[in-house]
Amino acid sequence: MYKHILVAVGTSLSESALTTAITRARACNARLTALHIVDQTPWWAVVTADSNPGETLGVIDDHARAVTRYAARLIDSAGIDGVARSITQPLDGTSVGALIAKEAQAAGVDLIVLGGEADIGWRHGEARLRDVVCMHARCDVLIAAHAPAPLYAEKDMESIEARFAASQGRGEARASHRQSAPRK
Numbered sequence: 001m002y003k004h005i006l007v008a009v010g011t012s013l014s015e016s017a018l019t020t021a022i023t024r025a026r027a028c029n030a031r032l033t034a035l036h037i038v039d040q041t042p043w044w045a046v047v048t049a050d051s052n053p054g055e056t057l058g059v060i061d062d063h064a065r066a067v068t069r070y071a072a073r074l075i076d077s078a079g080i081d082g083v084a085r086s087i088t089q090p091l092d093g094t095s096v097g098a099l100i101a102k103e104a105q106a107a108g109v110d111l112i113v114l115g116g117e118a119d120i121g122w123r124h125g126e127a128r129l130r131d132v133v134c135m136h137a138r139c140d141v142l143i144a145a146h147a148p149a150p151l152y153a154e155k156d157m158e159s160i161e162a163r164f165a166a167s168q169g170r171g172e173a174r175a176s177h178r179q180s181a182p183r184k
Contacts, residue, residue, distance in 0.1 A: 002028045002140075006104045007113040008133075009034045009071045009084070017115035018071060020144035022078045024111065032082030034071035035103055037089050037096045038064045097132025110139045116146035 005028075007021035008014060018034060025032040038060060064086040071084035089099060104112050114130050127135075134141050 002030045002111045004031045004033070004107065004109045005111045005113060006033045006035055006100070006107060006109040007071075008100050008115070008129075009036050009067055010115075014115035014144075016146055017113050017144040018074055020142065021113040022074065022080065024113065024142070025080045025082065026078065030080075030111075032075055032080055033107060033109070034068070034075060034082065034084035035100065036064055036067045036071070036084070036086040037099055038086050039089050039096070040091060095127075095132050097127070097129045098136050100129075100133050101136035101138070105138050112137055112139060112141045114141065114143050116144055 002024065005021050005025050007017050009018055021032055021034070024030065040057070040060065068084045068086045075082040075084060087099070087103065089096060094102075100112065100114075112133060114133060130141070130143055
């Protein structure tokens with residue numbers, strides 16, 4: 001029996017992981033912590049050459065709050081003891097997987113639940129998240145089977161994506177959010 005479960009939630013909202021963790025927490029009467037790691041340099045911010053760092057960080061923070069609120073709503077609606085929180089990934093080279101394992105150990109977690117990710121092996125010279133978590137974890141790790149998100153989750157994600165797109169292309173956008181004419 002598990003007493004404290006940590007589930008990693010992220011950009012894809014990790015629906016299968018969150019659903020699996022809620023089911024396990026109910027079955028074990030365990031506390032559930034949904035953890036979102038905030039990447040200060042996501043791929044989409046790095047490839048945007050004329051990005052204003054201050055505005056980019058604002059969008060990143062808005063996204064983190066949306067993911068955390070979504071996870072908290074699911075935990076609350078499930079009627080289990082739990083919390084959703086976000087932490088910022090340090091710029092010291094610590095991987096997301098190592099950070100998840102570190103946070104789990106600090107919280108006294110006895111089960112980490114991760115979403116099933118595509119089996120693409122090495123990506124940009126990095127190991128798969130689940131491999132890194134398993135290597136650093138001092139507790140059980142459960143990989144949730146990937147499943148399509150239910151309709152309500154898709155609508156929430158569409159809402160998040162729409163807000164992100166709106167922040168990129170709104171009419172009164174600041175110069176850093178405007179598209180420039182193609183170079184000739």
